[in-house]
Amino acid sequence: MGTAQILFWSLTALALISAIMVLVSKNPVYSVLWLIVVFFAISGHYILLNAQFLAIVNLIVYAGAIMVLFLFVIMLMNLNTETEPQKSIWMKFFGVVAGGLLLSFFISFVISSADLKGKSAQLKEGEIGLIKTLGKALFNDYVIPFEIASILFLSAMVGAVVIGKKD
């Protein structure tokens, strides 16, 4: 087992454990903090895949901007355990069963497709995540979706203005 693999497994374990912690934490602020840990772990994976740019963007956008926004909202709303609406025991039971089934289905499907075995991610070899490759792809092949994506942001912006503005 090389360094890369050790890193991979530990990052994976970290990601999974923190994801579970996001769910089980009673305090929403803790959940958000755990989520940031998840993002860091994922960014680690990106670096392992030689996608430094994506790793950085992931950190800046998600862990940086979005999570801070989350924290603000949660703090402003002053959420804590007492204000959390009471869910019935049935609802919880149902949720667990549904989620469990879903998970087991996905796992069984992924495992059952035989040719996945023996395939592994190519560490440190891909070039997709590099800023140069990305830039070329975005402004050559995918220029139209890139433009459309900008329109998408426009629509989000207008929407936010409409909903948020004072009369």
Added chain:
Amino acid sequence: MTEQQLMALLPFMVLAAASIVIILLIAFRQGHTVIQVTGFLLMCLVIFAMWYVRGVLPQTIAPLLIVDGFGALFTGLIVFCVLVVGLFSYIYFEEREENPREYYILIFLSTLGAAILTISRHFMSFFIGLELLSISLYALIAYLRTRNNAIEAGIKYLVLAALTSAFLLFGMALIYMETGSMDFAVIAQRLNAAGKSSALFLTGFGVMMVAVGFKLALVPFHLWAADVYQGAPSPVASFIATVSKVGVFAVFLRFCQELHLQNNSAVMMLISAVAILSMISGNILALRQQNLKRLLAYSSIAHFGYLLVAFLPGNNTGVEAAVFYLTAYAITILAAFGIIILLSPGEKDADSLSMYRGLFWDKPFMAIVLTVALLSLAGIPLTAGFIGKFYVLTAGVEQRAWLPVIVLVITSVIGLYYYLRIISTIFADSPVTIQKERSLNQFFYTASYAALVVLTLLLFGIGVMPAVIIQGIKQFLVIDR
């Protein structure tokens, strides 16, 4: 990108530019009327652009888009719907005295989203188009913020749409994992080369179905429909019922056509199960509904169930039937919502059935248009709805999809009950007069009435002479082959 490719995209660019024009108009503090008229002209410009570029079709813009007859057909339908919705919107928003100007930007943006769906041949454009459509819709649904249900409906739509979009991405990822491509054609190739379809692909498709089912309001992803239709402003509800669904259906249809999924028994089983569930639940939920907008939502669930029956065969008849059905359905639902919009008093929408009691004696014109629309929804002969349903049935029978066909027939009969219930309410005596003063410029009322007349005539025209439309559809569909 070649000149021709650019030209083929002209209608879509006009559509995108239209929203910018509106933003500029707002920036220069133009009034609602100016914006409305400009918007109308811009939509006409889009139609003109479509007519103008007809010569260069089909045109593939690798790797994401293909502008062909199929896309032009659906885009045309979408633009037509938006034209009508836009016309009705003026009166609706003007009477509500809220600032309606940004509404038009959002309408144009989400129309662009739907239009991109119709020409996409790649997961990436599929997703971006879908998101463009949805994000504009979140704001549109919640547009009348002061209303009780508006924000609630918007949030519901947002949460569920986000959830299902995640599933969509996940499904796409699974298919990508299996085939190594996001291009419909390449996926089809790889799947063909692999022989039988793998479990991974099926899972991916199943997960994608969640998002498609959500947008088309198919059971079991239909739960939002009634709440959103009720909470959204009526023009937006009609927009969701027509434009959004047409766009999503178009891309779904293209995906399945490209992959020849009609030969895949597992997928067909899945789709027919969803169709059957939708037909049954939609009709049963509508049975005792007292709110017209909710009722139309339930009826749309059932109608898209019917549509999936046409979709099952997957051959040319199926595509024709689906397009025809969508056209007939869009016209019908626009006429119905047009009446709701025109009847709505300022403070709330005219959605309670009790407001329609004896409508005929009070406003015979509106009553007749609504009756015709309902008859068409119910599929009574000589209306467009009948031909659509008949066409769908023929397509289903040809493929010997007996179970869905039988369910279609039975549930149509159930459907008749609630449509006729409304009609009997409309013609009941002791009318309730809806007090509504016409404060606005007479011109816009005249235009809206004219639009309703045109829609009604179309309903009859298609019902009496469907051959013309069917011929047109066939001509368009030939372009991409």
Added chain:
Amino acid sequence: MHQTLSLIPALPLAGFLILSLLGRRLPNRLVALIGAGVISAAAIIAIWLGISFLQAPPDSGAYSVELWRWMSVANFNCSFSLHVDALSLVFVFVITFVGALIHIYSAGFMKHDRDYARFFASMNLFVCAMLLLVMADNLVLLYLGWEGVGLCSYLLIGFWYETTANVQAANKAFYITRVGDTAMAIGFFLLFRELGTLDIPAIQKLAPEHFTSGSPIITAIALLLLAGGMGKSAQVPLQTWLPDAMAGPSPVSALIHAATMVTAGVYLVARMHVLFQLSPLVMSITAVIGALTLFIAGCSAMVQTDIKRILAYSTISQVGYMFLALGVGAWSAGVFHFFTHAFFKALLFLAAGAVIESLHHEHGIFKMGGLKNKMPLVFYTFLAGAAALAALPLITAGFFSKDQVLWYALSANGGNPLLWIVALLGAFITAFYTTRLMLVVFWGTEKTHVGELPGRLMTLPLVILAILSICAGFIEWPHNMLHITLFSDLVQKVLPPVVEAEPVPSEALFQLIAVVATFSGVFVGYLLYRKNTSIIESWKQTPAMVWLRDFFYTGWKFDELYNILFVRPFVFITQLNKQDVIDKIYAGIVSLFQRLNGIFSVSQDGSVRTYVIGVLIGIIFILALQLIL
């Protein structure tokens, strides 16, 4: 050419639409102008069409034009075309021409009615439906016209709906013809199942190949179609509605219940002659029914006292002659009798209407009398019609057609002496009651004061029809007299020529017998009602004769029979089923779905959490489904 063809039914339709939508707001003069104008225009087009048809017959033997292709999905094709061949042409001509005259007459006749526009709207609709019936190229369109004329007949019988009896008469007509219509529809279904098409030309082509002659299925089909024709044409045993249908205004009786609609059965049988020829049994049944009808109705006509009821029974009887002719295979003779009958019977009804109107709505013939001098024009025209009805030889149209029917009843392949004797008896009876009618109404002393005389609008159609009642027969002479066979030449382009059994000796002899029968009928009538009225007085003392008169008067007690056979058992059953047992099933279905609705509605609780769970269940459902497959 093609466009003008579709104009013929389109004009009346346009008239109907205009009058029914705007009629109340238009002045009466304009209403009449539109109502009668469109029919007259249609008649002119029809005549022009007929002339060009005669001059240069189309290659296919018919003008046809596709009106409307509704849809063409896969191998299902639904289109409507008009198809006018020689047979249709005769009917179209009669419908539009006689229809136009009757409309003109109505403009004067109905002028005091406050529902002037409604009357003309219904009449126009009727003409449109009737034209569709005879011009249809497939049975579906024919059925549309068939039901259309039924509907108009219903509307017009009950035109004066304030009187309950009129409404009941309309209902009766509707119900009884419905029996025939249902049978006919079943016949169409069977036909479609067998041949896979309802196109008339296709049926004519396929039927001889598909069916073996006399097979049960073709017999069943022909019988069902015949039943349809019997209902509409008031043949025994479905004849009881027609006398009551006289409740409508006289022009209605003239147009619908004499000249055109009641002969729809004749048209149907002639149009479907291919099917009937394949079933000799049904042909015989047709002939027997025709013979029975003409006799039964003739007997009833002898004793009626209401002028219109006499004419109604006489119509039934004359249509019986047509069925007899069709049944023995004398197709063109049947259609020819329709042709002449349309003129003289329309004339008689219109003239009767004029009489009734002038006598302040008096219907009873024994309250009339002495009108010969008071209303000379009506008298002479009525006389012409009556002479044609009685078939006075050589000078009336009725003679030429009836003579053919009588002759073929004996000599044609399907004919036999018994049929001939009944038909002969019918001729005698016809002559008798016609004489009775004439003598009682126009001779004798004046019993009711004559009011306003009919105006020019009403007399002009009478005169034209009177001329036609006399002359229309000259286009077709008996073989042994003159070789003029214009009419049969025309219709035999479509209908097969009559097959004579074996050369029967001396056609002239039998013609002479028929003439003698006619004249003896006239003579007996003269004897009883003019010369020696005491005979009738003495009969009134004899119980047997009184019973017989009563029996005839009530139309052979058919109404009572049906009352016992159908109405009472039906009332009994409905009383048994007061609780509506069968409805329980439907109520059960309804409550099942209402309950289902309740259950399904639970999912719509408005909480996003529930909705998300719904989505999750959905995806689990989808994945599970794929796991199973």
